Amino acid sequence: MxxxxxxxxxxxxxxxxxxxxxxxxxxxxxxxxxxxxxxxxxxxxxxxxxxxxxxxxxxxxxxxxxxxxxxxxxxxxxxxxxxxxxxxxxxxxxxxxxxxxxxxxxxxxxxxxxxxxxxxxxxxxxxxxxxxxxxxxxxxxxxxxxxxxxxxxxxxxxxxADSLQEIQVNRSNATDILDKASPSEAESLNSDIGINSIINYQYDFINGVPDYQQDDNTSMLNDCVPTAGASVIMYWRNKGYTNLSSSGLWRNIADRLGVIMDHNDLYGVFNNRIASGMNSYTSEKGYSNFTTTWASPTFSNMVSEVNAKTPGFLRLENYGYTPEGSDGGHLVTLVGYETYTDTSNWSNPQYAIVHDNWSSTGVNVYLLLGQYGSVTHLWKFKN
Structure with a gap:
């Protein structure tokens, strides 16, 4: 055809x-x-x-x-x-x-x-x-x-189109993950080759984290932050912290987070309101053991959060619709990671597994870190 x-x-x-x-x-x-x-x-x-x-x-x-x-x-x-x-x-x-x-x-x-x-x-x-x-x-x-x-x-x-210049700058500053193993390293690793050309495989995943979609909540626009926040709150509610939501309805949680975080339909939520908003929400529900803090978005920090079964938040740069006066970006929920060495080209890809809150991307989305994308923030939600 x-x-x-x-x-x-x-x-x-x-x-x-x-x-x-x-x-x-x-x-x-x-x-x-x-x-x-x-x-x-x-x-x-x-x-x-x-x-x-x-x-x-x-x-x-x-x-x-x-x-x-x-x-x-x-x-x-x-x-x-x-x-x-x-x-x-x-x-x-x-x-x-x-x-x-x-x-x-x-x-x-x-x-x-x-x-x-x-x-x-x-x-x-x-x-x-x-x-x-x-x-x-x-x-x-x-x-x-x-x-x-x-x-x-x-x-x-x-x-x-002018806004694409920011993407070019962010990409030029991103970390190059395509470092090749030295000849001595390659020689020592060859004996360890397992599944095809994959060695040093590491993977973990947090089960039970909801994947809510912001377009299913008609009370707000540009609400990736309240939606991601509701996903994490409902994860912990289902772990036994039932006072986090008396109704058990995620939209009610998202709507309340939107109020606490000063959400705006045009701007969304500013970065500096994410941690304080999550902390205010858990505090008003009677829990003093939950804290939300910012951390450097390194792969090792992501691994630590996933291994501890504590889903966090990642802010993605390069997100196109950024109204003047807003922080821009897009917030997703961190639910897993994967990394390995590929001996066919000696690359060492590192993936963050996330729940995106748009219905166009499936459930568990693997994002290659480094030069192919910009993760600018990590927020840890701990109990």
Whole structure:
């Protein structure tokens, strides 16, 4: 099947070479659809990696690591995604099980690293213009409306192209995670290779943390902070601290947090109101043993919180809709982590597993830390 555009592209997958004026391809050998913008030229970085092969390997890898939710999962289609420089540097891989959506991968075309993924019956950009997708940071997807305007797909809010300069600065200051092992280290590790090329695997997850969606609460807008706060409060209520909510209704918790934190429908909640607001809430419910504090958003701190089974909050930078006068960003709930060494390229990816409070991203979203995203704050909620 072929929809005509003006730019020829050449793609190779599994030995198949195609040269067509098409936006969408169905590979008969793999039954995979490739969706790319018309600007997807033959010399684009988006063809520098065999994305289908990488995705298939990642599915097999997840299964061998014991993640049974990947059983029966295959690749449905691959969608090219542009960055803030108008370059196709990411690929959105839509996963399927039988005839339904099973989740998604976002793969960096240059490094081949899996930078974001989640399981579920949704994927970023679903129902939007898939030939016009932009990936501008963790959980930050957009369509371009015109030469100077973008629409952020989770909020449907528009923002100007000038704001992308901040993304460029943040990315240039991010930590590079792609340090290679030295020859001596590589030689010593080779004997330890286990599942395919994965060694030093570490993973933990906090069960029982709700995944509420802010668009399910019609009493507020831009309410990622109260929604994330309600998720953590309900986690502890279900652990026996029943006075944290007499009604057991998460929207009531979120609404109260919104009041305490001085939430505004335009600005959301300022960073300096998060810890004080959570502390005020637990105090008025009669608990003096709960405290919320800011901490440096290092991977080791995230690991400590998850190992202690105390879900916290992460603030993500690079989030597009930032009204003048607000802190911007986006708050998600930290529920897990994963890290390992990949001996095929000696990378050491570190993932934060989060509950995003938008319904477009599935339940447990893995975000690659370091140069592919900006986590600027961590708040610990302890008892």
């Amino acid at each position: 072929c929809f005509q555009v003006h730019t020829p592209i050449i793609i190779r997958y599994g030995g198949i070479r195609l040269e067509k004026n098409c936006e969408i391809y169905i590979f008969s050998s793999f039954n995979v659809t490739l969706v790319v913008p018309s600007a997807f030229a033959a010399n684009s970085t988006a063809v520098s990696k065999d994305i289908l092969k990488i995705a298939d390997q990642k599915i097999e890898e997840r299964l061998q690591l014991g993640h049974t939710e990947f059983e029966g999962v295959t690749v449905e289609k691959i969608i090219g995604m542009k960055d803030e420089y108008e370059e196709l540097t990411k690929s959105l891989v839509v996963l399927q099980r039988e005839s339904g959506v099973a989740g998604y991968f976002i793969i960096d075309n240059n490094s081949g690293l899996l930078i974001e993924f989640a399981m579920g019956d949704v994927y970023p950009g679903q129902g939007e213009d898939e030939t016009n997708l932009y990936y501008l940071g963790p959980l930050f997807y957009a369509n371009k409306v015109d030469s100077n305007t973008f629409e952020e797909l989770s909020t449907d809010q528009t923002f100007e």
